Amino acid sequence: MARNKYDVDEVVEQKFDIKQLKRLVDYIRPYKGKMLFVLVLMLSSSGLGMFLPKFLQIEMDKYIPDKDIKSIVMLTALAGVIVLYSVISTRIKIDVTTKVGQDIIHTIREDIFKHLQELPFSYYDERPHGKIQVRVVNYVNNLSDLLSNGIINTITDLCNLIFILIFMFAMSPKLTLICLCGLPVLVIYVVFLKRRQSHAWQVQSNKQSNLNAYIAESINGIRVTQAFVREEKNMDIFNDLSMSYRNAWLKAVYYNFAMGPMVDLISTITTSFIYVVGVSCIINGGQSGVTVGVLIAFTAYISRFWAPINTIASFYNSLLTAISYLERIFETIDEPVEVKDAPDATDMPPIKGDVSFENVKFSYEDGVPILKDVSFDVKQGQTIAIVGPTGAGKTTIVNLLSRFYNVDSGKVLIDGIDISKVKIHSLRTQMGVMMQDSFIFSGTIMDNIRYGNKTATDEEVIKAAKTVCAHDFIMEMEDGYNTQVNERGSRLSVGQRQLISFARALLADPAILILDEATSSIDTETEIVLQEGLNNLLKGRTSFIIAHRLSTIKNADTIMYIDKGGIVEAGSHDELLENKGAYYELYMSQYM
Incomplete structure (x- = not known):
């Protein structure tokens, strides 16, 4: 524009x-x-x-x-x-x-x-x-x-x-x-x-x-x-x-x-x-x-x-x-707030974790559709992985779930409730989001992890950091969790910033967890250790994982391949490999 x-x-x-x-x-x-x-x-x-x-x-x-x-x-x-x-x-x-x-x-x-x-x-x-x-x-x-x-x-x-x-x-x-x-x-x-x-x-x-x-x-x-x-x-x-x-x-x-x-x-x-x-x-x-x-x-x-x-x-x-x-x-x-509470909006009840998209259409610009009539159902506690080429609409799906944008048409339901009818604050406080851009604020590492849960104790912060394997590198810094970091975390590596952002999302103890390229900048050795913590974390919690590295999503309950504004195929890792479709080609391109 x-x-x-x-x-x-x-x-x-x-x-x-x-x-x-x-x-x-x-x-x-x-x-x-x-x-x-x-x-x-x-x-x-x-x-x-x-x-x-x-x-x-x-x-x-x-x-x-x-x-x-x-x-x-x-x-x-x-x-x-x-x-x-x-x-x-x-x-x-x-x-x-x-x-x-x-x-x-x-x-x-x-x-x-x-x-x-x-x-x-x-x-x-x-x-x-x-x-x-x-x-x-x-x-x-x-x-x-x-x-x-x-x-x-x-x-x-x-x-x-x-x-x-x-x-x-x-x-x-x-x-x-x-x-x-x-x-x-x-x-x-x-x-x-x-x-x-x-x-x-x-x-x-x-x-x-x-x-x-x-x-x-x-x-x-x-x-x-x-x-x-x-x-x-x-x-x-x-x-x-x-x-x-x-x-x-x-x-x-x-x-x-x-x-x-x-x-x-x-x-x-x-x-x-x-x-x-x-x-x-x-x-x-x-x-x-x-x-x-x-x-x-x-x-x-x-x-x-x-x-x-x-x-x-x-x-x-x-x-x-x-x-x-x-x-x-x-x-x-006077700029209109396009994403806002409806006049009759009510508080979102405690989320159990059922998610449904019903004929969802969305575009950032008129005449350029990103999602075309997307529908799927996710049961409480399931882990859903979303894969596909760049620009296919993977991040758009989780942004609509968090209601960062309004859908053009269709509905997004959580526990059978249309999220456009509930108060945004009551919805987002029950969701944990780690975005692709791991933004770090100026302040201490402790403050950054506690950003989404101000009432968390120091022990809870440390526990979250240990779960995502951030504790060891934090303790090696001059003041540990009280180490001052610069705006955007310029003192930290990309992987370290992602781990801190990961701990921030986990500390909120969300009913629905969204991980957008959460492990893209983590080395292979750390990824293996992190996977163990993730498996424990994801139990009983509805989770959406966007990943290009397919090794991190093999255990997902359902993998959805998104392309050209829709779901090309969906199933478990083994099922999609057997189908030898788009996911199979993506997997083979990484591991041949």
Whole structure:
């Protein structure tokens, strides 16, 4: 699929609309008390700050001409108190809004990660994992400034504009109207930039996603890269992606920074006109009530007038940037969970182990069937081996049994119960699965084995490890079961990782055990010892074993040969050899 490539831009399937901003407000709503407190604090601070230019006017027009030193000192002291209150208010605002912003970021990221835990395998099959990771980390982080400061600052500055305009009109309506002449020009400019700026940030997020996807892929495949001496070629690909991201980021930032200079230009021009008109009024005897004090105070208000405009412009920039990320964040959260509990789902009763597939059809992609009308019955305690060529659908069968995917049609029954009608958690907790990819998590070996059964004791962990012949090599490591292993178990051999994963599956004590290529990376000597433990483990337990090495499945009750979307033949090892069919040919190809 096109989306499953690092060099293909993502297509946002859910375009932005105003409802997404409302959803963002829903994340803010639990903190409305703190936000309101900060807002009141900042409004009171800003309101009091509006009197400072007025104090300057009074001093210039009255107290200084009258040489009223006492009044000047009192007014200066009052101004000092207002400034101190403003400093304390700003400090409180920074503390509160930073914490609130990070709490909101945490909640959004928690919602994304929780939803990712529930999405089916098909979601991850279609996307580079780096493109998923960038949404959880980078995109959410980029909302931080908007949530921490942008909203409060913008509301405060909008109110400041109202306060400033009231004071400015009270001082000189004529000069105020001159100041406002620049606003229509700014609005036209903003409209002109909007579409270009929004598109630029969408492109930037795409390029960031592509780069992140390739970095993640390269790290996971570093052994193959070095083995095939692909470093230089990979550097070329990385540089191309990095330069694309750089260019997209520079263009997006160019549009962001295009707003500030325009505000400054309009501010400078209007201020110049105000000086010309104001000085002219003063020369002509204070026409329109413009005095030296009024002009000085008014120019102070002008700088205060354009500062909120700058803040609002910055918020507008941040909002357009945030929109490009919100589209992808909410798209991830809204991704449908295709494999989920039915509305009337019930808990799966304790599993005995009877399994039936009834006319099951399944495909990963429309028009490309993997299983075609597959039916079979397994009795409690039986061991079923599934063999066949690569891509025939062996792993698909056990994935459907674990309900990692939904069937297209037909039914999968356990003890006569349709598994699509039961709660997924209650089903999977009674099943043990060891997949073909033996994934090891960072932590101790003990933690990795206990991963599927948190209540297991150390003795139970060790017993499971002994059963699968992992105990000896674990005890040879520096800290035994407390030895720290790296992510994906890079310190362990492939065989050791499989044995640990095997012990993890066994420790869950499942009613149904699924082993997908469980012994593919174990040496022949270990396999012989392991087989003894397996025979004891499989007694009384329904088991499905997928294997290419036929020596591990000779004792299975039934061997099913899967090919071309169906069961070609089924029977015991001896029966299938006697039939001299597909299984016979496979067996002879390995042991001739």
